[in-house]
Amino acid sequence: MKESSEPASRREADDDMLSEFDPASVRTEYELLHLMRRLVARYRFSRFVIARLPLAEQQRFSERLVLSNWPVELVRQYDASGAFQASVLVERLRQTKLPVVGGAELLDITRKDGEALSVRHLQAHTDMTRHFALLLHTTYGEPFVVMLSGTREEPVGTECAMLYLTLVRLFECLERTFDTGSVAREKLSSREIECLRWAAAGKSSDEIAIILGISAYTVSSYFKSATRKLDAVNRMQAIARAMRMKLI
Secondary structure (H helix, E strand, O other): OHHHHHHHHHHHHHHHHHHHOOHHHOOOHHHHHHHHHHHHHHOOOOEEEEEEOOOOOOOOHHHHEEEEOOOHHHHHHHHHHOOOOOEHHHHHHOOOOOOEEEOHHHHOEEOOOOOEEOOHHHOOOOOOOEEEEEEEEOOOOOEEEEEEEEOOOOOOHHHHHHHHHHHHHHHHHHHHHHHHHHHHHHHOOHHHHHHHHHHHOOOOHHHHHHHHOOOHHHHHHHHHHHHHHOOOOOHHHHHHHHHHOOOO
16 A cells, blocks of 8 residues: 555646646746756755856856856866866756756767767766756757756656656746746846946945046945836945845
8 A cells, every 4th residue: 555655746736846847936046946856855865056158268167157056166166177068967957958968977078080089087086976958948949958966866757757757847037037028138227237337346336436537425326216117226236146146
């Protein structure tokens, strides 16, 4: 009796989770992070990353990241090595519409001669020995890598299908937050975006004033209005939100 009830209970849990991945109900990155953490725990993974598919060798990994709970130091190491955009994983995702699964070898670098260069010294995290990855596209065709990492065995059968469907639902939620970013772009003036962009580049208000040919007082007023429109509590949070929304 126990054996027959477990599959039903698992299906009910999957159905409950799927019902939460309603694009109409998710509007903020915080809500999306909460759902992603639940998904990772539900399927017994430990790490996740959603990133725009690398389009050029010079693009840094951190610049393509959208959502992740990777250790900060690991992200820095991949930035320095250029490993992610040249990885076996990315190359395989470009060639299939099916999930890509495997171990540490997926994040090795594919060299131009076709050989793989190991970067497994970057993957010293014991909770990231196995990977499950998908290539998903936005409504407008922009490609994204969605990867879950952990120590569990490869999802198969019904579980794999449910995981795939849940990730697609989650990605719909993510795309909705992009729409929110588009609305924010419409609300922000070109001057407010310029000020945020220069501040993100490390310029002070006085330096921005010189660059834009306006007073420091005016720069400050632009920051205040941009902070309010982005529903941020200070300038740094406004810059972070603008970067996440791809406004700057």
